[in-house]
Amino acid sequence: xxxxxxxxxxxxxxxxxxxxxxxxxxxxxxxxxxxxxxxxxxxxxxxxxxxxxxxxxxxxxxxxxxxxxxxxxxxxxxxxxxxxxxxxxxxxxxxxxxxxxxxxxxxxxxxxxxxxxxxxxxxxxxxxxxxxxxxxxxxxxxxxxxxxxxxxxxxxxxx
Amino acid sequence: xxxxxxxxxxxxxxxxxxxxxxxxxxxxxxxxxxxxxxxxxxxxxxxxxxxxxxxxxxxxxxxxxxxxxxxxxxxxxxxxxxxxxxxxxxxxxxxxxxxxxxxxxxxxxxxxxxxxxxxxxxxxxxxxxxxxxxxxxxxxxxxxxxxxxxxxxxxxxxxxxxxxxxxxxxxxxxxxxxxxxxxxxxxxxxxxxxxxxxxxxxxxxxxxxxxxxxxxxxxxxxxxxxxxxxxxxxxxxxxxxxxxxxxxxxxxxxxxxxxxxxxxxxxxxxxxxxxxxxxxxxxxxxxxxxxxxxxxxxxxxxxxxxxxxxxxxxxxxxxxxxxxxxxxxxxxxxxxxxxxxxxxxxxxxxxxxxxxxxxxxxxxxxxxxxxxxxxxxxxxxxxxxxxxxxxxxxxxxxxxxxxxxxxxxxxxxxxxxxxxxxxxxxxxxxxxxxxxxxxxxxxxxxxxxxxxxxxxxxxxxxxxxxxxxxxxxxxxxxxxxxxxxxxxxxxxxxxxxxxxxxxxxxxxxxxxxxxxxxxxxxxxxxxxxxx
Numbered sequence: 001x002x003x004x005x006x007x008x009x010x011x012x013x014x015x016x017x018x019x020x021x022x023x024x025x026x027x028x029x030x031x032x033x034x035x036x037x038x039x040x041x042x043x044x045x046x047x048x049x050x051x052x053x054x055x056x057x058x059x060x061x062x063x064x065x066x067x068x069x070x071x072x073x074x075x076x077x078x079x080x081x082x083x084x085x086x087x088x089x090x091x092x093x094x095x096x097x098x099x100x101x102x103x104x105x106x107x108x109x110x111x112x113x114x115x116x117x118x119x120x121x122x123x124x125x126x127x128x129x130x131x132x133x134x135x136x137x138x139x140x141x142x143x144x145x146x147x148x149x150x151x152x153x154x155x156x157x158x159x
Numbered sequence: 160x161x162x163x164x165x166x167x168x169x170x171x172x173x174x175x176x177x178x179x180x181x182x183x184x185x186x187x188x189x190x191x192x193x194x195x196x197x198x199x200x201x202x203x204x205x206x207x208x209x210x211x212x213x214x215x216x217x218x219x220x221x222x223x224x225x226x227x228x229x230x231x232x233x234x235x236x237x238x239x240x241x242x243x244x245x246x247x248x249x250x251x252x253x254x255x256x257x258x259x260x261x262x263x264x265x266x267x268x269x270x271x272x273x274x275x276x277x278x279x280x281x282x283x284x285x286x287x288x289x290x291x292x293x294x295x296x297x298x299x300x301x302x303x304x305x306x307x308x309x310x311x312x313x314x315x316x317x318x319x320x321x322x323x324x325x326x327x328x329x330x331x332x333x334x335x336x337x338x339x340x341x342x343x344x345x346x347x348x349x350x351x352x353x354x355x356x357x358x359x360x361x362x363x364x365x366x367x368x369x370x371x372x373x374x375x376x377x378x379x380x381x382x383x384x385x386x387x388x389x390x391x392x393x394x395x396x397x398x399x400x401x402x403x404x405x406x407x408x409x410x411x412x413x414x415x416x417x418x419x420x421x422x423x424x425x426x427x428x429x430x431x432x433x434x435x436x437x438x439x440x441x442x443x444x445x446x447x448x449x450x451x452x453x454x455x456x457x458x459x460x461x462x463x464x465x466x467x468x469x470x471x472x473x474x475x476x477x478x479x480x481x482x483x484x485x486x487x488x489x490x491x492x493x494x495x496x497x498x499x500x501x502x503x504x505x506x507x508x509x510x511x512x513x514x515x516x517x518x519x520x521x522x523x524x525x526x527x528x529x530x531x532x533x534x535x536x537x538x539x540x541x542x543x544x545x546x547x548x549x550x551x552x553x554x555x556x557x558x559x560x561x562x563x564x565x566x567x568x569x570x571x572x573x574x575x576x577x578x579x580x581x582x583x584x585x586x587x588x589x590x591x592x593x594x595x596x597x598x599x600x601x602x603x604x605x606x607x608x609x610x611x612x613x614x615x616x617x618x619x620x621x622x623x624x625x626x627x628x629x630x631x632x633x634x635x636x637x638x639x640x641x642x643x644x645x646x647x648x649x650x651x652x653x654x655x656x657x658x659x660x661x662x663x664x665x666x667x668x669x670x671x672x673x674x675x676x677x678x679x680x681x682x683x684x685x686x687x688x689x690x
Binding site: 037040041044045047048050051052054055062101106107108109110111112113114116120124127128129130131133134137138140141143144145147148151152155 | 161162163164165166167168169171172174175176178179182183185186189190192193196197203206210213217228231232234244247248250251254255257258259261262272
């Protein structure tokens with residue numbers, strides 16, 4: 001409602017007039033080409049990184065006394081690293097050519113061919129992103145378990 | 160190193176995906192339990208939605224990776240190429256949602272902080288309330304104890320003062336600002352002759368006999384705030400007067416306003432009467448001494464005068480002038496001797512012989528002698544003699560003289576009236592230690608001034624020549640000698656009705672002879688002579 005109040009009718013009329021004057025540049029429908037999905041995904045990673053940073057900062061600021069919140073901070077750190085690794089992996093993946101990974105006898109026999117350039121090695125490393133995501137999810141589990149037990153204990157003490 | 164196998168990455172991808180799915184759901188379960196346990200906690204709500212989104216993201220991503228691995232391992236590369244954008248799209252969508260939920264965290268934390276602050280303040284308030292409650296409880300317990308102790312003290316004090324108020328033999332009273340008596344103890348009501356059961360509505364001016372005394376009382380109370388040892392006369396219910404010694408205090412309220420007074424009055428009537436009697440007794444004793452001295456001194460020359468007069472009478476014939484003069488000398492000298500004898504009687508200096516006798520007998524003899532002369536003046540004698548009257552030890556002749564004197568006085572008091580009544584009664588006292596003979600006439604009575612002097616020698620209200628003024632003083636002397644007393648009452652107050660009637664009553668009170676001493680007293684009385 002506030003937004004509506006701020007947009008004055010004369011500006012709307014002006015915008016419509018531009019569309020009518022220059023119909024060749026009409027923005028009514030836009031086509032989405034191949035890299036857009038990757039960009040959106042990468043932007044989602046950035047958004048997620050920002051959200052995790054905010055969560056980490058706020059938990060730290062809040063100084064919650066329970067142990068569970070420290071696990072949540074660790075979760076944030078690991079997820080942050082995972083996001084960076086994943087983001088990097090998606091980015092580096094564009095530089096990997098079809099000949100850089102070959103399959104001799106099926107998918108499981110796939111190998112990264114020589115020479116092993118830093119880009120190839122980086123890509124290989126980012127394929128191991130679960131090294132960060134698994135500890136992150138474990139930390140989340142420990143966080144919630146600890147908080148639940150703490151709540152249970154305090155409720156018992158309250159009785 | 161020539162090449163790197165991709166298998167470790169594939170294995171890590173599959174194993175990690177499985178672990179992530181499992182632990183994301185375990186986390187979701189704990190988050191759910193937390194929200195169930197504390198549904199009002201915003202943080203648990205946030206964590207629950209976060210875990211739910213994360214679980215969805217984990218399923219989307221990890222399941223996508225597993226499907227990818229399975230399809231690629233099984234050689235279905237084309238199918239994966241079809242699914243890959245869809246899986247990627249879901250991943251992006253859920254990751255964005257997860258980020259959005261995370262950003263929303265601040266709302267949760269704000270709520271949590273608000274609740275925490277509220278909880279803290281509530282906790283602090285509760286703690287404070289508990290402390291205040293325990294303090295109040297302690298104070299209450301202490302207060303109850305204090306109130307209990309104070310009530311006990313007050314009760315004891317109230318009882319003490321109530322007992323003092325009830326049991327005091329003196330009058331204790333309280334009156335309000337309008338001088339109405341609001342409270343008076345039983346002794347006070349008894350002193351004033353009112354029944355305790357139905358206390359009358361009295362004001363101070365109803366009980367003060369003298370208005371000047373009441374004014375003095377008020378002046379003292381209002382100016383000094385108290386009255387100390389004020390001798391006043393109170394008016395009894397029957398109109399008689401009592402003498403009291405009064406002490407009182409003004410009562411003021413918290414604002415210093417006069418609200419009434421409280422006082423104690425001691426009955427001095429008996430003391431005052433006794434003092435008056437003592438003074439009269441002392442006075443009569445000194446008069447008696449003087450009379451005895453004078454009588455002794457006069458008696459001798461009178462004897463000489465009488466002797467010589469009688470001797471001279473023999474020398475002169477009776478019908479001569481000298482003989483007549485000598486007769487006159489003899490007669491007047493005898494009259495003087497009679498007076499001297501009376502004076503000696505008054506001062507108890509005359510000879511006396513005692514015996515056990517009945518007042519009824521003496522009174523009957525006296526009535527027989529005087530009845531005729533009384534009837535001549537229309538005076539009726541009303542005799543009421545107790546049949547079982549105790550005997551007394553007395554000189555019969557002297558007692559007869561006393562009773563004749565009293566009857567003569569009654570006769571004189573009613574002489575100028577057209578008619579009169581003389582009530583003569585005898586009775587035993589309540590304690591049977593005394594007998595009382597009462598002679599009451601219906602004459603004019605006497606004034607206070609006369610009443611105070613009637614027993615003095617030579618005091619008389621009769622005209623010159625009609626009496627010597629020794630009759631009552633001689634009677635007084637005789638009764639005193641017999642260790643009795645003689646009271647005068649004028650006007651007369653009826654014993655039963657309490658009414659006042661004009662006239663005078665003389666009460667002769669004599670001690671009764673103890674019964675076991677009758678014989679001894681009788682033998683003594685035969686020979687006993689007192690000077």
